[in-house]
Amino acid sequence: MRGFIAPIFCLVTLILILLILIAGSNKNVLVNWFFLKAETSALNVASKLSNSTYLQDLSTVSKTDYVGSNSSASSLGLANSYTIALLSYCAESNDSTICSKPKFGFHFDPLSDLQLDNTGMQGSLSSHFLSAISKYGSASQFLGGAYLLAFILTFLTPVFGLLASCFSPRWIIGGAIASFLATGFLLAASALSIAIFKTVKQAFDSDLSPAGIKTSLGDALYVLTWIATILSLISTILLCISYRKSSRKIRGGMIVPSATDKDGSKVGVVSNTAGPKPLTLLQRSLTWNKHKYAQLGKKKSPAIKVTGATGGHGDEDVLLERRGFGGGEDEEEEEELVRGSTRGIPLAGMGGSKPGRDTEVAYEPFRHV
Numbered sequence: 192m193r194g195f196i197a198p199i200f201c202l203v204t205l206i207l208i209l210l211i212l213i214a215g216s217n218k219n220v221l222v223n224w225f226f227l228k229a230e231t232s233a234l235n236v237a238s239k240l241s242n243s244t245y246l247q248d249l250s251t252v253s254k255t256d257y258v259g260s261n262s263s264a265s266s267l268g269l270a271n272s273y274t275i276a277l278l279s280y281c282a283e284s285n286d287s288t289i290c291s292k293p294k295f296g297f298h299f300d301p302l303s304d305l306q307l308d309n310t311g312m313q314g315s316l317s318s319h320f321l322s323a324i325s326k327y328g329s330a331s332q333f334l335g336g337a338y339l340l341a342f343i344l345t346f347l348t349p350v351f352g353l354l355a356s357c358f359s360p361r362w363i364i365g366g367a368i369a370s371f372l373a374t375g376f377l378l379a380a381s382a383l384s385i386a387i388f389k390t391v392k393q394a395f396d397s398d399l400s401p402a403g404i405k406t407s408l409g410d411a412l413y414v415l416t417w418i419a420t421i422l423s424l425i426s427t428i429l430l431c432i433s434y435r436k437s438s439r440k441i442r443g444g445m446i447v448p449s450a451t452d453k454d455g456s457k458v459g460v461v462s463n464t465a466g467p468k469p470l471t472l473l474q475r476s477l478t479w480n481k482h483k484y485a486q487l488g489k490k491k492s493p494a495i496k497v498t499g500a501t502g503g504h505g506d507e508d509v510l511l512e513r514r515g516f517g518g519g520e521d522e523e524e525e526e527e528l529v530r531g532s533t534r535g536i537p538l539a540g541m542g543g544s545k546p547g548r549d550t551e552v553a554y555e556p557f558r559h560v
Contacts, residue, residue: 302316341377377420
């Protein structure tokens with residue numbers, strides 16, 4: 192049952208992110224789910240020449256309007272309210288709702304979308320307001336991409352889990368990494384959305400509230416994004432735990448070097464499911480480290496040809512036969528005797544005779560073996 196918790200949380204997270212992405216994309220799709228809402232029904236902006244007392248007096252005397260009328264929502268062709276979502280906005284009137292086309296990097300610009308450039312507010316907005324709108328435009332580029340990447344990574348998380356169950360448990364580390372990255376993007380997007388839309392609301396209230404525009408923050412999208420972040424975080428933790436357990440099973444029966452063991456040769460911690468230590472590559476070789484057997488039996492005594500002996504034998508070859516090969520000291524003496532003869536070192540004459548040198552025989556320098 193534990194193995195199904197992380198995929199279920201990933202599925203719920205996918206649904207929540209999808210709702211955030213499609214909110215306000217159509218007049219019939221979650222129009223009331225928004226980050227910020229602006230009420231424009233009470234908009235009333237004085238004309239550009241309303242501050243001229245001369246024109247006001249002239250208009251009164253001549254009964255001709257030289258000042259111009261104030262701007263309102265109806266005169267500008269605005270809707271009663273505007274709801275701002277992640278990828279689009281919707282304009283709501285008494286009898287209709289019109290939504291803009293969704294696109295990544297979208298941001299709501301009150302100067303153009305509310306046609307404030309055509310009113311007496313043109314050029315009268317504070318630098319704080321313009322700076323807040325500029326920051327909102329930059330943040331919207333990140334928000335759309337962050338939610339999209341979080342959706343893709345969350346989708347890949349159960350795919351890695353499926354690969355782990357079908358092939359190797361090591362694939363689960365891919366799901367853990369994907370879930371971790373998705374959690375990071377969701378956390379950043381959730382925190383940034385609250386911060387940036389709160390800043391925009393304060394800018395609206397300070398500069399546009401005197402003109403009759405009121406703003407309010409939504410609830411649904413903020414709740415969805417934080418729930419998605421928490422579920423993604425839980426999925427990441429569960430996947431990390433699952434990977435740790437699977438890695439222990441893979442290493443079952445192997446000696447794991449401890450932290451205090453530098454070379455890892457003998458000291459280690461053995462898992463509960465300890466088994467035989469796996470063979471190394473050299474140990475698997477059929478001819479490596481195998482016992483070599485020799486056939487036992489009687490051997491004929493070798494005849495050792497000794498040259499250069501003197502003392503009663505002259506220059507004749509002396510055949511020295513050694514009997515009784517069977518190991519021990521006799522065998523070592525025999526090997527030493529053979530090595531001496533093959534190197535050309537003359538052996539001592541038999542019967543206590545003093546060795547001599549044959550001028551016709553080539554000698555090598557004596558070397559210890």
